[in-house]
Amino acid sequence: MLRERLAELVSQSCDGEISAAEALEATVPLSYLGLTSLAQMRLIDTLEREYGVEVDLGGDIAFLDSVDGLAAWVSAAR
């Protein structure tokens, strides 16, 4: 469920440039599919609100580039 929800949030963050299904099946980093830095920032804002977490932008942010990375990060941060 978490992966599906995160894929939806990825899709919303880039105004549908990537569909939720594409985000789930992606084999290249999401940034190559159209998750720009602006969309990443929207995604971060949504993650922080929806899961009550805080993203440390001073650290490694590679997790933003895949749904699996996001799911692992959210699970660990919650």
Added chain:
Amino acid sequence: MISFSGTRSGRAPLTWGQRAIWDAIRRTAPDDHYFNFGRVLEVPRGARPASAAHVSRGIGLLVERHEALRTLVGPGPCQILHDRGALPVRVAAGADPAAVLAELSATAFDYEHEWPLRVALVTGGGLLSEDEVTHVVLVFCHMAADGLGAEQVVRDLRLFLLRGALPGGAPPQPLDLARWQESPGGRRQAAGAAALWEREYRRIPATMFGLPSAAEERPPIRRAALTSPAIDLAAQRLAVRHGTSTSTVLLAAVSALVAEVTGHGTVAVLPIVSNRFGRDTRTAVTTLSQEGLFVLGTGSGTARGTAFADLLAAARPAVLRAYRSGYHDPGDRERIAAETSRERGVPIHPYCCFNDMRFTERATDHDDERIRRARSETSLTWPLSQDELNCRFCVHVTDAARISVTADTRWLGTADIERYLLGLERLLVEAALR
């Protein structure tokens, strides 16, 4: 005159965005008309013929809906929202909309007494009746809206003209934003942003352009605008190749070239950040954009030695930090600047900003030949000169093929400004063709 009557009045501190613009206006006065900007809306075909009375009614509804358009600056400074009033409208029969726009933008607003929106209706011309409006000219005071806020006003007006009504509920208003910014949630956001400013202000060079140029012009502020289809094509190709936006490509290239020109190994640039990352603020009509802090280490200090891929890899997380630092309390930033300047014994301020003013961007790949050929279409003009500016080096991206540098010639002479812009084109084209 357009009479309007909104649902509430009130008074609040300036929002962070209003405060940032207010400081910039005060530092740029008496040349502060620099911050005025406008939009021309051509009345859509489906909404014609539109009478002046009908269009005026739509504008009245907009002023009632978006409180920023009936908010003035009060003592303190603070923001004072008025519930009712009358907005002057000029009717310009058969006029050139661009000329009307330039004329309405040419003088600074009276921030305490004048509504922050100037309106002209261009009517008639050709076979049309004298009362038929063809274009609506809107000039905004930057205290009321930034580019994206103004875009929302234009979108709302267009919808009103097509449908006769404004859809949906009103977005958050400046008064509500000011109150949120003082709440625990707002202070948390401010603290996160302040931490980024503080960390960087302890280590960045004191300023980017710190050596007098010995080539001062009169008046000292000059703008060079480069029209370069080659930059557009090259930036698109680099964005596709490296999985990023053309905005990030341009910011990275601008920073790398500042490093090259100044010799600084670490470059600090202040990109204008929209601060519209939350769903609620995306459509707000107010001035939300503020400077963020983008810090990029370019290694040796020369762009040539650094592969563009490495530059972008470093730029990507730095852009996100810049975005987060953008939504800050200017009071915090002022305090941090004062503290770090005292500790380091030198005033800390990058005086180097980057404003990508595009609303949308597209990136597709282009072949070598097309990029090479485009270089012959490059041209450069000098469209602006003035006495005062609150910065030393400002890059504006107005559309994908048009980039300008507005600089204080006391720190960067006109020959160097020109060399900079042509160097930017060369850097991007060479990286794209590699």
